[in-house]
Amino acid sequence: MTRNYSAKSLAVLLRARMHPDPLPSPAPPPQPSPPPHTDPDTAASVRHWLHASASAAFPDPATLDRFSDGYRSLDHGGRREVLRSLATEYDVPRARVRDLMRQYMSLASAAAAAGGDEAEAGAEEGKEGAAALLYRMEQGLRDALQPRYSGFLEAMNAQPGGLKLLAVLRADLLALLGEENVPALRALDSYLKEKLVTWLSPAALALHQITWDDPASLLEKIVAYEAVHPIRNLIDLKRRLGVGRRCFGYFHPAIPGEPLIFIEVALLKDMASSIQEVLWDVPPTPESEATCALFYSISSTQTFATLSPIPGFMQWLLAKLASQIKLAETESQESNSLGGVSSAFKEPVLLPIEEKMIRDAHEQADGKQAIELLDDLLKSSQWVKSDKISAALKSPLMRLCARYLAREKKRGKVLDAVANFHLQNGAMIERINWMADQSEKGIQQSGGIMVNYLYRLEHIEEYAQSYSSTGVVHSSPSLSQYLEPTNT
Known part of the structure; x- marks a missing residue:
């Protein structure tokens, strides 16, 4: 075979991400990460460009481009502030809708009363004029019921590259809804979803x-x-x-x-x-x-992914540990009368290798069981300051977190509220990430673990339907390694 590669061949060879033998499991393309911190001036500028675009009857294309570039440069928190502003400050103008409705009802009542007097001169002309005015007011009501961000979204869609920005915006919105499921954000998501279905029509x-x-x-x-x-x-x-x-x-x-x-x-x-x-x-x-x-x-x-918190994990795990410790104490106290029979509710929360790692990492075991040591460590929240203890806890916490997300259910739905939101909207659990949120809140809620929910466009409806009807949780092989551990 010839080795005389063309310039195009070399460009592809140098830039493309190739897969060596043997073939690995396919992975989604990496999602670009926003910068760790947003300049306050940049955030203020993005909100200014949003206001200028959303308030104008015909948004300026240059301003829309500035908003698009600025929004992409924002960090996680900055983007969420913009989404909250878009959803609440540029919603349906309800005061104007109420005024139009009062005028409409008053006119409709007057028209009905006038229409009953057929003998009055000019009654026919009056009825036609009232009907025409009603039609105009109805059109005004329809226009007023449109959220003020509708013109902004339409204009952004018409911009070169604007449709892709709107797809990014909705991905961020879905992640925000997983934490703040409020009516204004739901309304924005519903409106944007309906528009994207139209704009991305197969036609x-x-x-x-x-x-x-x-x-x-x-x-x-x-x-x-x-x-x-x-x-x-x-x-x-x-x-x-x-x-x-x-x-x-x-x-x-x-x-x-x-x-x-x-x-x-x-x-x-x-x-x-x-x-x-x-x-x-x-x-x-x-x-x-x-x-x-x-x-x-x-x-x-085209895929959409989130990096989401797991707010209920630590609460569930501490309750699980407390119940198992209590069962162990009860069995120990009643072992003679029960003849050594184990409780049906007792389960091995930790694998043998995990128990050994925790005991080895804990300098003052004091004869306690591994689950008691784990319980003490998690309640103190100081374990994150020790590399040795953190390394020992990584395996059990990641495994138990995967179990909590994918297998622990109530009435056929997963326990975690954020997970339930994304799964019922057609996402799959792509992977869990160790020490992804090292804030005090992140450690207390989830041991610092965060999760990627992945929306694959071709499977959204299928996954949403199977989860809603049968409780099936779709997950990647990356998560399966924690759900099916070995006992070695």
């Missing part, structure tokens, strides 16, 4: 065949987003775009160069019985002899 998508001659930036996305059969190297990529192969992408005109979905097709003599036949068909079937078009990979490139 607006364009199908484009992706070839080796497309820009390197597009080919890089194909490598990065291939979620079914990862692309291993440059040669593999070129094969999938070469003879006997087709790759098609769905593009939205408002997000140029960004395939929302792409489909890979193999032209074969017969229907394949294994993926090896498709990926390593060397030499490829001559296209003139092909009788079967096999669709072997469909990948969605």
